[in-house]
Amino acid sequence: xxTNRHMSVDSRGRYTPEAAGEVMPGSEGPTGSRSHNLLSTxxxxxxxxxxxxxxxxxxxINVTAVRRAMVLMLKGVAQAxxxxxxxxxSAAHAHKVPSVIRLLAYRHIPQQSxxxxxxxxxxxxxxxxxxxxxxxxxxxxxxDHVVPRSRGGRSTWENLVACCYRCxxxxxxxxxxxxGFKLARRPRPFTLHTSRQLMRLIGHRDERxxxxxxx
Ligand SMILES: [Zn+2]
Numbered sequence: 001x002x003t004n005r006h007m008s009v010d011s012r013g014r015y016t017p018e019a020a021g022e023v024m025p026g027s028e029g030p031t032g033s034r035s036h037n038l039l040s041t042x043x044x045x046x047x048x049x050x051x052x053x054x055x056x057x058x059x060x061i062n063v064t065a066v067r068r069a070m071v072l073m074l075k076g077v078a079q080a081x082x083x084x085x086x087x088x089x090s091a092a093h094a095h096k097v098p099s100v101i102r103l104l105a106y107r108h109i110p111q112q113s114x115x116x117x118x119x120x121x122x123x124x125x126x127x128x129x130x131x132x133x134x135x136x137x138x139x140x141x142x143x144d145h146v147v148p149r150s151r152g153g154r155s156t157w158e159n160l161v162a163c164c165y166r167c168x169x170x171x172x173x174x175x176x177x178x179x180g181f182k183l184a185r186r187p188r189p190f191t192l193h194t195s196r197q198l199m200r201l202i203g204h205r206d207e208r209x210x211x212x213x214x215x
Contacts, residue, residue: 046066046086046088046097047065047066047067047070047088048065048066048067049065049066049084049097050063050064050065050066050202050203050206051063051064051065051066051068051069051098051099051100051101052099052100052101052199052203052206052209052212052213053069053078053101053102053103054081054100054101054102054103054212055102055103055106055107055109056102056103056104056105056106056107057106058081058102058212060196060199060212060213061103061107061109063198063199063202063203066097066098069098069101070088070095070097070098072101072103073098073101076104077103077104077105078101078102078103078104079101079102079104080096080098080099080100080101080102081098081100081101081102081212082098082099082100082208082209083096083097083098083099084096084097084098084099099206099208099209100208100209100212116155116156116157116160118143119138120190121143121157121160121161121162122138122141122162123198124157124162124187124188124190124198125161125162125185125187126198126201127141127162128162128184129141129162129163129164129167129184130144130161130162130163130183130184130185130187131144131161131163131164131167131171131176131181131182131183131184132164132166132167133184134164136164140164140165141162141163141164141165142162142163142164142165142168143160143161143162143163144160144161144162144163144167144168144171145159145160146159146160146161146175146176146183146187147159147175148173148174148175150173151173151175157187157188157189157190158187158188158189159187160187161183161187167181196213199213200213
């Protein structure tokens with residue numbers, strides 16, 4: 001179903017599921033209080049589980065967290081296509097936990113523009129420090145300019161990598177060679193191929209994603 005044409009993990013300047021999820025619950029609409037109750041459940045880790053986001057055409061376009069996916073559902077922006085056999089409880093309701101959601105309105109996603117963002121760099125580098133090759137939570141990673149800005153290094157896909165604070169500090173204002181560091185992989189821009197690969201990687205434990213990602 002669908003084609004690769006609009007595949008994207010993120011996009012610039014347009015409404016995206018991620019952007020919608022940033023809206024603070026309770027700040028708008030009658031569903032606000034319900035989603036607030038939902039978010040205050042103690043299932044914090046479950047709420048961070050990845051959810052595959054499909055366009056209205058069933059094309060995979062993004063990955064978000066359960067928490068955001070449920071807010072989108074409560075706001076009527078998306079509906080669940082696949083569910084986990086788990087529920088989370090808010091004050092008054094039990095909510096099934098989505099594994100795959102689909103946007104109800106078709107969202108045009110420009111093919112070429114994958115936003116150069118911290119989130120996407122970390123996603124590309126799989127939350128792995130590109131110098132010590134250890135995996136960290138996003139909060140413990142920063143972005144490193146491989147060629148430092150002071151040396152003319154630019155903020156591009158090819159010059160930014162995920163980096164832990166320790167490596168970032170010890171590298172300082174030097175190139176990897178000068179600091180005696182070696183990059184785990186040569187940094188590349190996102191491609192259609194990498195975004196699909198990343199979705200598979202993120203979803204490999206969830207059987208429910210397969211039929212949307214393996215055509
Ligand atoms: Zn490191």
